[in-house]
Amino acid sequence: MVETTRRREIEDAASSLFREHGYSGTSVRDIARALDIQGASLYAHVTSKQDVLWSIVDKAADRFEAAADAALLGVGGSRSGPGSRMDALVRAHVRVVVDDLERASVFVHDWRSLSVGRRVEMLARRDAYEARFRAIIADGVATGAFAPVDPVVAASYVLTALNGIVAWYRPDGRVSPATLVEIYTDLSRRAVRARATEH
Amino acid sequence: MVETTRRREIEDAASSLFREHGYSGTSVRDIARALDIQGASLYAHVTSKQDVLWSIVDKAADRFEAAADAALLGVGGSRSGPGSRMDALVRAHVRVVVDDLERASVFVHDWRSLSVGRRVEMLARRDAYEARFRAIIADGVATGAFAPVDPVVAASYVLTALNGIVAWYRPDGRVSPATLVEIYTDLSRRAVRARATEH
């Protein structure tokens, strides 16, 4: 399916509706209504409702992975310490989330509505992504830069906190996206760092 | 509606299904099938699907509030420092979550499917609940026990992390519920505490 303007408009409308009502709570006619066309007309652009969900989730996963790659590369990879790498990953993740809250919300919540094959595929990608956090935390614990936390639990803690942004954050509120990125980076770094007296 | 054994079985089954497929993704017949009865037979025990959702969410909210009350009372209220009060709140919250992951998941995710009036009511209760965390964090920042974090953002960070447990935690895995409670309390306390050199 080629990427057209209409196709992007459909995914924009669908992301917004999926975020507010969930995949099951959104009908094909709801999406069409947002675009002022008939429900059946949507099928001139997409093959199924499931296909729209997959496009949104797949591209969102691409964005998170690309941002993490770039962030680690930018900070010099494993030549830099676990603290800097953790900060870079958190910063990149929060940026992707606040950059498109609708699509991030669908990625976070609605991937469970994917068909079995795609859900399994996405679960593997999510696990590989989360493994970057686990590895950095384990490294920090090993060097003593981080407190002796369980890397699996700590990575889940931090990532669910970052993903939780989609549930409460309003970009037009008191806290700007840039400020949110910095606050979340600080909170995440502090959650795993060792006491100042320990190193 | 009186609380009967059957009624509780219905809410148990509904919680499990809502957790896995969401409120919209679960049909009345799905719930009935889990209890080996006909879809229409469910209406001998409940007045509507929405009514079942409300019961689950309302009772879950009761549990979180009661646990927070007891936790603050147990730690001596405002006579104890912000650190102890924060620990008590976090511990209580995580205990309620791991004690019934299905109902906690419905409370966290499916309250958005409540009818408008009930959704507004629940939003107010959630805000009052979250305000306890905000107040304690603001207190800790004022006394210097906590880092100079934004109390609103920090409370959202911590609470979404705690609620995120429902998305990944498996109680039959490597980490016992009791251990999870301790790790999460440590991570949350560390996220907001001041550097050891600062106090």
Added chain:
DNA sequence: CCTACCGATCGGTAGG
């Protein structure tokens, strides 16, 4: 708790 049934809506197709 059952059978039988209701109108509304679902995702999707045919044919233009």
Added chain:
DNA sequence: CCTACCGATCGGTAGG
């Protein structure tokens, strides 16, 4: 992108 339509399923009611 439209009209017209499909079979399936939805939440819920009637009457036992």
